[in-house]
Amino acid sequence: MTSTNPTLSPAGGADAPPAGLRPNRHSSLRAAQTRRKWYEIIGLTLPAVIVYVMFVLVPMGFAVYYSLFRWRGIGPPTDYVGFDNYVLAFQDPIFLDALRNNAIIVVGSLVVQGPIALAVALLLNRRFRGRAVFRLLVFVPYVLAEVTAGIMWKLLLTDNGTVDALLRSLGLGSLVRAWLADLDVVIWTMLFVLTWKYVGFAIILLLAGLSNVPQELTEAAAIDGASWWQTQRHVMLPLLGPTIRIWMFLSMIGSLQAFEVIWVTSVPAVRSLGASATMATYMVDNGFFARLWGYGNAVAVILFVISFVAALLFQRFLLRRDIEGAVTGRVN
Amino acid sequence: MAADPYPSVTRRPVAWSTPLTYALALAVAAVSIAPVVYVIIGGFRTTPQIIADPAGLPDPWVWDNYVRVLTQSDFWKQALNSAVIALGTTVGVVVLGVCAAFVLARYTFRGREGLYTFFTLGLLFPSGAAILPLYLMLRDLTLINSYYAVILPQIAFSLPLTIVILRPFLSAIPRELEDAAAIDGAGRLGFLWRILLPLSRPALVTVGVLAFVASWNAFLLPLLVLGDVDLHTLPLGVQNFSSQYTSDTAGILAFTSLAMLPALLFFTFAEKQIVGGLQGAVKG
Structure with a gap:
């Protein structure tokens, strides 16, 4: 919040709006700030989240799925064997x-x-x-x-x-x-x-x-x-x-x-x-x-x-x- | 018995034990580097010399093995591949890690702690266990046999530790600085770029060095995803050379020495950063 104060104050100081309009403008500015904050949060974390989810979490999920099949790695796995692979191990x-x-x-x-x-x-x-x-x-x-x-x-x-x-x-x-x-x-x-x-x-x-x-x-x-x-x-x-x-x-x-x-x-x-x-x-x-x-x-x-x-x-x-x-x- | 008023108390044990300290330190250092020294010196011998007397010194010293590796093998190509992959990984880890750690350190929003825990969970995911499904996924994305197949997963698996190291560092920088930057007209991103990043250079170097060394030494992931010999990294090259020319012991020793030289040099320069980074990690 503090960071956007300076952009606010000159505007507020120069053409001070009538008292009745003030809360309205203020809240729309606030909403813009909040929106901006969320854009920044999402923009900055999204790349890391995507790479992390895609290459760390997703593969482990697939491992569980593949482990239930007898599969030579060609085409999609079809030969479902339940927990046989675990028993075999x-x-x-x-x-x-x-x-x-x-x-x-x-x-x-x-x-x-x-x-x-x-x-x-x-x-x-x-x-x-x-x-x-x-x-x-x-x-x-x-x-x-x-x-x-x-x-x-x-x-x-x-x-x-x-x-x-x-x-x-x-x-x-x-x-x-x-x-x-x-x-x-x-x-x-x-x-x-x-x-x-x-x-x-x-x-x-x-x-x-x-x-x-x-x-x-x-x-x-x-x-x-x-x-x-x-x-x-x-x-x-x-x-x-x-x-x-x-x-x-x-x-x-x-x-x-x-x-x-x-x-x-x-x-x-x-x-x-x-x-x-x-x-x-x-x-x-x-x-x-x-x-x-x-x-x-x-x-x-x-x-x-x-x-x-x-x-x-x-x-x-x-x-x-x-x-x-x-x-x-x-x-x- | 009155307290000893002389600070010599602290000195006394050092005085008698210094030779012992040196002896022990020398023994430990010898065990650590003797094999490395042996490999480097062994590269200056010929294979018949090594077979005749495995523990001897070069007599005469021959440069031929090193020259051969540097001129005839794929050493340079592999060193270049290693460098590209390690640099790509380092840049990726630092950029993505800083952005995420910055948000986690300096924004207040709902779900922040949840997001942080979500990243720290990654510390519990061993990269080794994920290697088979990772290979299958990269194959489906047709990324196999490209630098990306190594760089992207390495970035992903380095992110949790990077964020854990960077976040406390970024949040430790006083709020007043952020306010001052705001008064000077800098937005939050300007604050990150102009003030936070220059101030946190030591931490950035630390995470960068850790990511670089890990990538430079990586073996399992490149082994599976880089089938193309032209893309092989140095660790793969060392392994191939040693299994291809099993009878050329001197050549293997020379190749191995040359392959470990960059890591050793790099470490000599970056030792403080590595230790400093681990120190930060220990503090939590």
Whole structure:
């Protein structure tokens, strides 16, 4: 409203209308303003809404529809099979392997990356010369493309490759495995590569959280005679709570969708046996490459529902306080 | 026991633990970049050298692999495709995101919070899960094998985070500025263009950088929708090169190094923005 006042006042001041006409003109101007406001609101938000609805929401709706058909992707789907595709998925041992692998990645990422990231973040938050350079180096794996990182590790981990040679030269030759081919080992290799790739992200987030801790608090703790460890344990850690929970949330969603690193690093044959498959690789293998579109879409819906439920549960029980601002929007 | 009057308390732990700090920091940094350094150096060796001694240094150093990749492969074409798609995505995300976040931050109207929640819901929609129906839709729209097939979905999936980051930033700018602009005869849009945008440049750079890096590194979507080899982006190129020339280990190492160089350079310049953006996201 305020913005249109200036255009109003000269008009009102110059030829002041008779008192009787005033409310009428005023209200029509007001209506024009309101109309203009709505034009602006709609004009500015519509492009974003259209793109968002069309490419984020609509496809998920179609996935549900396609998942009810046996369909090779040619012409419209006609062979309605109800929930058969879902039943088939849960009867396929490879898909169950994929589910188990996703569970390993979700839990493994949290349990391994969390403590490492916390330790490194607390370390890099201390003042020492060259800290900026160390920070930069630690983030390098995170900015590399998943594909680049995957191919790099694939080369390093090949039989008698660099990792094996390094282990042998350290006298740890007995640890050498067929990292990418041994069906019992490969998922742990994947977890290792994922940890290397994503622990930097956890560190960035935690450092961001640490930098929000007012310096007065650590100074106050120091004046009270707290050691560095006590300060970290009793001041920093509790204040990092929200950041840690947001990281856990993002890590969990990312782990449920794990695709690129596994797709590139692990051998297709191993993947097709289920040893390194995840829900997402299983979905692309079956839906896109084997052209089982109905079935692939059913897997997409399962993946989506699992992620969605996990996200909602996590929000409900752990994240509520932290993102209340973002979702309910306290905007003045 | 009286309180220690000397502020040296804060210094003491640093004094004894500095070497330890350095040792740990060095170890962590080494683990992070050793594989990357290995790949870059490996590109200077020959494949027989690598097979004979996987963990050795180049002897002699050869430039041939890098020269070969830069002159004979599709490296430049793919880098150009990646750049066009990443720039298109970034511009789209920033323009659409700013417009929507501006309305959500500075207009009062019925349904505003509903609209905001509607956008934040997108944070819960994993792009990976939507990839198959997305492909089918793009195919029906005959957008497959075009830059748009990658750009439009990437914009759509980046919008929620962009709006979540931008909205608090845009609404934090004091109302008095808007009133002052109004007195000077600027409408709301003039205020957005002349005052709000210049003031929120840091936030714009942050969302732009996040969108650019995500797009530059993207693999799954281009893999499905860019069947045409002439449109392939760098991540697809790296993957193709490594599966096409499996025996040319040195060549793969060189190609991989060159492909990650832009991201590394870009990150070195934009690190502060990325960290700053995540910081904003953490604050909520």
